Amino acid sequence: MTSPGTRADAETEDLDVEEALALVRDNPGPARPGPGGHGAPAPHHPADSHPRATSWPEARAIAERAARAGARAARRTPVSVPLDAALGLTLAAPLAALTDLPSFDTSAMDGWAVAGPGPWTVRDEGVLAGHAEPGPLTDGEAVRIATGARIPPDTTAVLRTEHGRTDERGRLHPTRDVVHGQDIRPRGQECRSGDQLLPVGTLATPAVLGLAAAAGYDTLTAVPRPRVDVLVLGDELLTEGLPHDGLIRDALGPMLPPWLRALGAEVGSVRRIGDDAKAVHRAVTTSDADLIVTTGGTAAGPVDHVRPTLRRIGAELLVDGVKVRPGHPMLLARLKDDQHLVGLPGNPLAAVSGLLTLAEPLLRTLAARPAPEPYTLPLRDAVHGHPYDTRLVPVVLRGEGAVPLHYNGPAMLRGIAAADALAAVPPGGARAGQEAELLDLPWATGGIGVCFT
Numbered sequence: 001m002t003s004p005g006t007r008a009d010a011e012t013e014d015l016d017v018e019e020a021l022a023l024v025r026d027n028p029g030p031a032r033p034g035p036g037g038h039g040a041p042a043p044h045h046p047a048d049s050h051p052r053a054t055s056w057p058e059a060r061a062i063a064e065r066a067a068r069a070g071a072r073a074a075r076r077t078p079v080s081v082p083l084d085a086a087l088g089l090t091l092a093a094p095l096a097a098l099t100d101l102p103s104f105d106t107s108a109m110d111g112w113a114v115a116g117p118g119p120w121t122v123r124d125e126g127v128l129a130g131h132a133e134p135g136p137l138t139d140g141e142a143v144r145i146a147t148g149a150r151i152p153p154d155t156t157a158v159l160r161t162e163h164g165r166t167d168e169r170g171r172l173h174p175t176r177d178v179v180h181g182q183d184i185r186p187r188g189q190e191c192r193s194g195d196q197l198l199p200v201g202t203l204a205t206p207a208v209l210g211l212a213a214a215a216g217y218d219t220l221t222a223v224p225r226p227r228v229d230v231l232v233l234g235d236e237l238l239t240e241g242l243p244h245d246g247l248i249r250d251a252l253g254p255m256l257p258p259w260l261r262a263l264g265a266e267v268g269s270v271r272r273i274g275d276d277a278k279a280v281h282r283a284v285t286t287s288d289a290d291l292i293v294t295t296g297g298t299a300a301g302p303v304d305h306v307r308p309t310l311r312r313i314g315a316e317l318l319v320d321g322v323k324v325r326p327g328h329p330m331l332l333a334r335l336k337d338d339q340h341l342v343g344l345p346g347n348p349l350a351a352v353s354g355l356l357t358l359a360e361p362l363l364r365t366l367a368a369r370p371a372p373e374p375y376t377l378p379l380r381d382a383v384h385g386h387p388y389d390t391r392l393v394p395v396v397l398r399g400e401g402a403v404p405l406h407y408n409g410p411a412m413l414r415g416i417a418a419a420d421a422l423a424a425v426p427p428g429g430a431r432a433g434q435e436a437e438l439l440d441l442p443w444a445t446g447g448i449g450v451c452f453t
Contacts, residue, residue, distance in 0.1 A: 053321035056390040067365035089222035095198040098216030101190040105151040158183035225266040226366035262442035264367035275303035296346030326410035327353030347410040385429030394419035
């Protein structure tokens with residue numbers, strides 16, 4: 001089996017960005033520095049229970065590199081997407097204006113289009129937005145005009161409603177000086193046809209969709225969303241009702257699909273599979289998704305079938321455990337050149353840890369989304385750490401600090417449900433006031449309606 005570092009490092013060279021992975025190319029994926037020297041691998045300690053495990057920052061970097069290699073191998077073709085389905089995608093072609101903006105001289109205000117010096121005789125008919133070009137004005141003439149309406153030829157200026165008055169004979173007088181061209185938006189003021197408005201790699205936000213529509217687009221050329229299949233493993237899981245007789249509710253089935261969508265993925269199937277080695281093998285080998293996410297079964301117990309399945313199909317294990325708590329039994333495997341599997345632990349918060357450690361950088365890179373800018377904040381309270389591993393702790397952001405939350409055990413979701421971010425606590429813990437690297441949760445920064453697309 002090829003070592004993860006050797007093959008992954010080779011794949012960072014000579015990246016082909018024909019699929020618009022320009023932003024990914026700008027993020028070569030080195031281990032990010034973090035509090036407590038996260039940029040360097042943690043030294044092995046005799047008491048370390050998982051000596052093959054990868055350091056937390058390096059595991060994230062390996063996931064990015066694997067995604068870049070997978071995208072190149074798949075030669076993922078950009079897709080044409082209607083505007084109403086493009087939110088959250090990354091542009092795979094520059095956005096060039098298809099028309100002048102505005103495409104004709106328009107009124108910036110409700111008021112009167114006037115020609116020459118006042119006072120002016122006002123025409124009976126007005127000019128409304130969306131109507132054909134009105135007839136020209138002659139000196140001393142005015143016409144009522146609405147915001148966005150076409151300016152009549154030979155117009156000198158637009159006089160705002162609040163800046164004009166009519167006398168007893170119906171003649172229009174200005175109440176302040178009129179400047180030539182005032183409150184007229186000239187054709188091409190914002191851009192000319194052919195101007196590049198946005199480059200390849202831009203994230204399609206609501207404002208980008210609005211600009212594209214204004215510039216004449218019905219569709220956008222974008223990097224396709226990576227496709228993900230989710231396999232929820234375990235005989236002990238219930239899909240409804242209260243826990244009973246040793247059975248527990250499945251929390252990951254409802255949680256993972258929307259979270260994966262928030263990370264830019266298109267979720268295909270979500271399958272619940274019992275502790276059945278043949279069923280796990282069949283589900284993994286028949287999936288055509290870019291990424292398979294499994295939950296549970298990543299340890300070495302009698303019903304943990306993920307690793308045996310990977311060995312059976314000859315998968316390349318890129319990450320075999322991560323020096324992070326919770327979630328250290330997580331794994332990342334290459335099934336094919338263009339297909340990967342992320343194995344999440346079965347405990348809910350441990351699964352979240354695996355999702356943000358391995359799935360997030362992989363999906364972000366496949367979707368050509370820019371990497372979030374790393375940042376730190378001081379912790380309001382001291383946090384106990386693991387002796388040798390990074391610890392991810394739910395926090396809420398308050399002012400210029402991060403407040404650690406309780407209920408942060410591997411099986412608990414109460415803390416993360418109230419959190420804005422996860423703090424990366426270095427081995428040994430952190431004192432109150434110490435800076436910690438933060439991983440934002442998608443809905444804490446983007447808004448639920450924006451990120452769940």
